[in-house]
Amino acid sequence: MPSLADAAVQVISTGAPVLFLDTCSLLDVIRAPARGLTDCVEVASELLAMAVGPPVQFSLVVGSFVPGEWHDHERKVLELLTKHLQGMQEQAAHFHDLCAHFGLTLPFGLPQYLASGLAARLHDTSRRLLQAALVLDRHPDTVARAFDRVALTKRRPCRKGNQLEDCTIFEEYLQVCRHLRAGGFAGRAVFCTSNTEDYCAPGFTPHPEIAADCAAVGLSFTSTLPWALSELKRMP
DSSP states (O other): OOOHHHHHHHHHHHTSOEEEEOHHHHHHHHHHHHHTOTTHHHHHHHHHHHHHOSSOOSEEEEOTTHHHHHHHHHHHHHHHHHHHHHHHHHHHHHHHHHHHHTTOOOSSOOOOSGGGSHHHHHHHHHHHHHHTSEEOOOOHHHHHHHHIIIIIIOOTTOSSSOOHHHHHHHHHHHHHHHHHHHTTOOSOEEEEOOOHHHHBSSTTSBOHHHHHHHHHHTEEEESSHHHHHHHHHSOO
16 A cells, blocks of 8 residues: 555656545445435446546545445445345335236336346445555554544544544545645546535535635545546546
8 A cells, every 4th residue: 555645646647637535435336226326336337447447547546444444334235235126126026916916917027136136246346446446555644633633623524523534534635635736736636425424514515624624735525426527527
């Protein structure tokens, strides 16, 4: 895993925009059908193609805690998706039973949502996005800043006093952006997190503390993958 400064050098060397992803945005790819996340999966597939190329069209970066968080939550998220597909299966069966009751002939058979392979494909897309990312190495300075957010200033994304990992990830992204700007990087830098409860107030608008931190380093805030893709493609 590269240091924050080395990661900035790698991003600058590509001459392409950079996308910083939070864990929840990666997990959204798996739970998209259950959450009604329109266009999330299609955009994730496009982002993956853009990230691995050829040609590589942007740098994908994740914080030091992101891989561990993803692995800690992937099973639970898959269970949520399975439960959703099971519900769809049961509704479809009920629909077919009612049609049979009234003697209605349907031009299609009973769908097999659970056996479709969709869950595995969604999981694989999310995993490959994570694998395509540059994973940052933890640094004492960003950990200290994160602890300051949680224990002293209680600044977002700290909200309940226990989001040290979230704060560390955010501080890592801010520090990489500082290195980028100091190194002359003038490209677009985008942060995406669907954790609107901690980062936003209200709705999808970033909390003033988050907005100020992002503005200070030229980091665009987004809360959905489609929004992030739009920002990456937007002309300076």
